[in-house]
Amino acid sequence: xxxxxxQMLYRLSNLDNLQQKLSYQTSTGKKLQQGSDDSVxxxxxxxxxxxxxxxxxxxxxxxxxxxxxxxxDSSMKEIKNILDYVKSELIKANTDTTNDNGLKAIASAVxxxxxxxxxxxxxxxxxxxVFSGSDxxxxxxxxxxxxxxxxxxxxxxxxxxxxxxxxxxxxxNGFDVMMYPSSTAYKGQxxxxxxxxxxxxxxxxEWKLNSPTNDTLIxxxxxxxxxxxxxxxxxxxxxxxxxxxxxxxxxxxxxxAKTSIFGLIDNIVNALNKVDxxxxxxxxxxxxxLIAEGLDEVAxxxxxxxxxxxxxxxxxxVFEVSLERVNSxxxxxxxxxxxxxxxxxxxxxxxAKALELTYTALYSTISKTNQLSLVNxxx
Numbered sequence: 001x002x003x004x005x006x007q008m009l010y011r012l013s014n015l016d017n018l019q020q021k022l023s024y025q026t027s028t029g030k031k032l033q034q035g036s037d038d039s040v041x042x043x044x045x046x047x048x049x050x051x052x053x054x055x056x057x058x059x060x061x062x063x064x065x066x067x068x069x070x071x072x073d074s075s076m077k078e079i080k081n082i083l084d085y086v087k088s089e090l091i092k093a094n095t096d097t098t099n100d101n102g103l104k105a106i107a108s109a110v111x112x113x114x115x116x117x118x119x120x121x122x123x124x125x126x127x128x129x130v131f132s133g134s135d136x137x138x139x140x141x142x143x144x145x146x147x148x149x150x151x152x153x154x155x156x157x158x159x160x161x162x163x164x165x166x167x168x169x170x171x172x173n174g175f176d177v178m179m180y181p182s183s184t185a186y187k188g189q190x191x192x193x194x195x196x197x198x199x200x201x202x203x204x205x206e207w208k209l210n211s212p213t214n215d216t217l218i219x220x221x222x223x224x225x226x227x228x229x230x231x232x233x234x235x236x237x238x239x240x241x242x243x244x245x246x247x248x249x250x251x252x253x254x255x256x257a258k259t260s261i262f263g264l265i266d267n268i269v270n271a272l273n274k275v276d277x278x279x280x281x282x283x284x285x286x287x288x289x290l291i292a293e294g295l296d297e298v299a300x301x302x303x304x305x306x307x308x309x310x311x312x313x314x315x316x317x318v319f320e321v322s323l324e325r326v327n328s329x330x331x332x333x334x335x336x337x338x339x340x341x342x343x344x345x346x347x348x349x350x351x352a353k354a355l356e357l358t359y360t361a362l363y364s365t366i367s368k369t370n371q372l373s374l375v376n377x378x379x
Contacts, residue, residue: 048337049337052334052337055326055333061161062319062322062326064126065160065170066320067125067126068125068128068170069170069312072171072172072312073313073316075131078120079120079177080306080309082120083261083298083301083302086110086265086298090106093291094291094292094295103274104272106272107268110265110269110272111269114149114269118141118149118262121140122140129153132153132174133153133154133157133173134157134158134173135158138153140152140173141262147266149262151178154173154224155175155200155222156222157169157171157173158171162319162325168319168322172315176308179259179260180300180303180305182297183256184254185254185256186253186254186255187247187248187249190245190246191244191247191257192243192244194242194243194257195243196259197259199217200255201219201255202254205221205222206219207231209243214234214236215233216232217230231245231246231248233245264297264301267294271290271294
């Protein structure tokens with residue numbers, strides 16, 4: 001009798017476990033409560049869930065990048081608007097009808113635009129600088145003690161994962177946005193540049209003057225490390241305050257002297273005020289020539305910003321397509337996860353009803369067994 005009782009209690013325990021499993025499936029809609037229920041199915045479910053988490057991470061990163069790129073896009077539109085304004089003011093200044101007071105008024109207005117450009121060049125979104133290059137924690141532009149503005153970022157871009165093992169460059173850097181090519185030289189040609197210009201080659205390496213003698217250009221690689229490569233000779237034009245050097249003779253050579261838009265604005269303001277960079281007076285003829293030169297340089301700067309803006313637009317399109325692809329894969333994996341892990345609630349309901357009948361039958365058997373045991377005991 002004891003063995004029979006133990007068997008019924010064992011069956012009751014199994015029924016309780018089944019009831020717990022069916023209750024879990026009914027309340028959660030999931031087939032498996034723990035891996036031991038079906039190890040093969042559980043492994044598939046874990047694998048799909050890992051994919052879902054991966055693509056959810058990619059989606060969040062791409063969405064964040066789109067916000068940053070859209071912010072950069074808005075700032076670049078404003079930068080182009082400012083350059084357009086400066087150009088229109090210089091056109092007015094470059095006429096014989098504008099007197100000295102008019103030139104000073106234009107100088108004041110253009111000088112004010114420099115502050116606006118500075119704010120736009122240091123645009124942030126979600127605590128990150130959008131024009132600093134590969135390290136968005138670095139404030140890209142800073143004011144020096146002499147009033148000039150220098151670039152503290154780098155000329156690289158941060159890579160963003162758009163799919164498993166696939167990366168794309170994010171945004172544009174301040175080096176390309178706020179530094180425009182004022183002079184270009186190809187194989188066998190000579191490059192003319194100012195001391196404040198930054199010189200780059202076709203591979204993104206930077207070439208710097210060996211201060212203080214300034215008689216040699218030294219190559220720095222894309223990571224900023226000095227190399228053994230140099231270019232000589234360097235000649236200096238005292239009248240125009242510019243350097244000239246021959247560039248390398250290898251095929252595909254392209255050197256650019258990149259001038260800061262902030263420096264360009266400073267030169268324009270000085271010309272409008274009829275002074276040189278040291279504040280010394282210059283002649284009307286020199287001022288007029290510098291204003292005309294400034295007008296040409298603003299056009300170059302605008303074209304350079306416009307090219308960077310177009311590149312940003314192309315990158316935005318890439319991230320839009322990538323986001324669509326990631327959303328599509330997320331949908332597929334979510335459907336697959338549902339198919340693998342979802343309980344058949346109709347089947348669960350049938351099993352629950354069968355379990356109820358089994359419970360009833362077992363409790364009836366237990367009751368009869370207990371009554372029989374009592375009769376045997378009385379006899």
